[in-house]
Amino acid sequence: MAEAITTTATAGTATTIRPGMPFIEKPLLARLSVAMFGMVMGTGGLADAWAKAHEVFGVPLLVSQVLLGFAVLCFGVLVVAHLAKLGFCFAEVAEEFAHPVRSSFFPAISVAAIVLSVGLRRYSPVGAEVLWCLGAAMHFVFAITLIRRWILHPQDEGVLTPAWFIPVVGNILVPVGGVPLGFVEVSWFFFSVGLMLWLSFFTIVLHRVLFVPAMSQRSMPTLFILLAPPSIGLSAYLAFTGGHAGALGDILYCLALFIAVLLASLGRHMAHGPFFMSWWAMTFPVDGWAGASLAYAQARPGAWTTAVAVIALVAATLIVVWVGVRTAGHMASGAAFRED
Structure with a gap:
């Protein structure tokens, strides 16, 4: 009887597995995913939102400080770990960057740096400026590299997820940290690029969601990323205008509110079944919505805007908190380091 042979392909490489062959698990360092920087975005973004709540409602700043401290610590650990991975497991890094889905999470590194720069500005303007400059420069490189790849190589619409927004729309976040630091002209550049590309990519992603077979259960939480562009765009716009809401601010606020309600109605369809680290994709967009709603309530005070901001x-x-608790158990079991 002929021996059965199984062949698996990943990112352009093929591995042949024959019965009886021992399965050798890659070292922990090689299995680290760049998507883990989503934890920094989620906790750091929430820290920024609570700092804004301190400014608007006078809530204790301690909540923001604890969250920011955890985010900074997490960022430091992940940066060291991924630098080690780059040095000792370069093939795995190259494979991850070549992947049609996972490559979109590399700009999470630059977005995380900018998120932390926003929070650190209150405590260390110099540190915030260094992080912002590094984050903005890295994001520019990631955006150019990935969009160039999408143009030069045909893409499979079936594997498209809202995660593609990260390298594209992450540009909109740059002014939130850059304008208060005095980088107004550069911030306008990033804001213009992110805003215009968001409009086109939103159409592409919406087409994929509506007319292509449903995304995998693991990718469903990335739909929350649809909330990030109008929310972060509103915060960026208010940064440019000094906190004065105009017509564009009103439009972005109403759109973000609509998407938030839509996602809430779809919540049970997106976060059920086995837990994956991709669930962190839900956190930063809702953080951004919270921060933008607080800023808008400050610009247009009223019972309605205040209620929305609190909610x-x-x-x-x-x-x-919910995703963080699930992550702790996921890491304790080792499953977080065995995801494809």
Whole structure:
């Protein structure tokens, strides 16, 4: 009887597995995913939202400080770990960057740096400026590299997820940290690129969601990324205008509110079944919505905007805590380091 042979292909490489062959698990360092920087985005974004709540409602700053401290620590650990991975497991890094889905999470590194720069500005302007400059420069390189790849090589619409927004729309976040530091002109550049590309990529992603077979259960939480562009765009716009909401601010606020309600109605369809680290994709967008809602309530005070801001902050906090608790168990079991 002929021996059965199984062949698996990943990112352009093929591995032949024959019965009786021992399965050798890759070292932990090689199995680290760049998507883990989503934890920094989620906790750091929530820290920024609570700092804004301190400014608007006078809530204790301690909550923001604890979250920011954890985010900075997590960022430091992940940076060291991924630098080690780059040095000792370069083939795995190259494989991850060549992957049609996982490559979109590399700009999470630069986004995380910018998120932390926003929070650190209150305590260390110099440190915030260094992080912002590094984050903005890295994001520019990632955006150019990935968009160039998408143009030069045909893409499979079936594997497209809202994670593609990270390298594209991450540009909109740059002014949130850059304008207060004095980098106004550069911030306009990033804001313009992110805003215009968001409009086109939103159409592409919406087409994929509506007319292509449903995304995998693991990818469903990335739908929350649809909330990030109008939310972060509103925060960026208010940064440019000094906190004055105009027509564009009103439009972005209303769109973000609509998407938030839509996602809430779809919540049970997106976060059920086995836990994956991709669930962190839900956290930063809701953090951004909370921060933008607080800033908008400050710009347009009223019972309605205040209520929305409070609901957004509570929702963001509950989601981050819930995903964080699930992550702790996922890491303790080792499953977090065995995801494909």
